Amino acid sequence: MPIVAHHPGWAADYRAEAAVVLASMGDSLVAVHHIGSTAIPAIWAKPIIDMLGVATTLEAVERATPALTALGYEAMGAFGIEGRRYFRKHDGGGTRTHHLHVFAAGSPHIARHLAFRDYLRANPDRAAAYSELKQTLAADPHSYVARKDPFVLAVEAEALAWAGRRNGY
Numbered sequence: 001m002p003i004v005a006h007h008p009g010w011a012a013d014y015r016a017e018a019a020v021v022l023a024s025m026g027d028s029l030v031a032v033h034h035i036g037s038t039a040i041p042a043i044w045a046k047p048i049i050d051m052l053g054v055a056t057t058l059e060a061v062e063r064a065t066p067a068l069t070a071l072g073y074e075a076m077g078a079f080g081i082e083g084r085r086y087f088r089k090h091d092g093g094g095t096r097t098h099h100l101h102v103f104a105a106g107s108p109h110i111a112r113h114l115a116f117r118d119y120l121r122a123n124p125d126r127a128a129a130y131s132e133l134k135q136t137l138a139a140d141p142h143s144y145v146a147r148k149d150p151f152v153l154a155v156e157a158e159a160l161a162w163a164g165r166r167n168g169y
Contacts, residue, residue, distance in 0.1 A: 010038040024067040028060035043131035053102035119159030
């Protein structure tokens with residue numbers, strides 16, 4: 001899937017889908033956050049809304065999975081990240097539209113994702129560098145993720161340190 005310029009409607013798309021997900025999951029989810037590149041204004045992104053669900057427990061997510069599948073989500077299990085439950089959704093034409101990454105409350109992955117998002121929102125120069133890198137790498141979709149990972153890991157480390165200073169730890 002190609003990357004595209006930021007679309008201001010992505011925030012509304014997230015809010016609408018988050019409300020449906022929260023309603024369907026009942027008490028198993030305590031929050032849903034907009035993460036990923038579509039959550040960062042002005043940067044290029046794959047037009048897929050990434051959401052981070054904070055669950056009471058992973059067992060509660062397992063019990064609520066049929067509600068997500070009824071919404072059209074495909075349950076993918078941990079999908080390479082221990083402690084995660086990953087779901088993806090496609091539209092009627094088979095184009096992926098949403099990712100839902102669910103972690104139990106207290107997981108360090110929650111802080112990592114939110115710090116990365118908030119850091120890039122607060123640091124437009126780093127967001128612009130990320131956007132430029134993504135545009136350059138998009139020419140080779142087969143190595144796109146692997147080639148952007150070093151930048152993402154470096155920015156993630158900056159973001160976690162930044163979040164720690166902001167939060168007094």
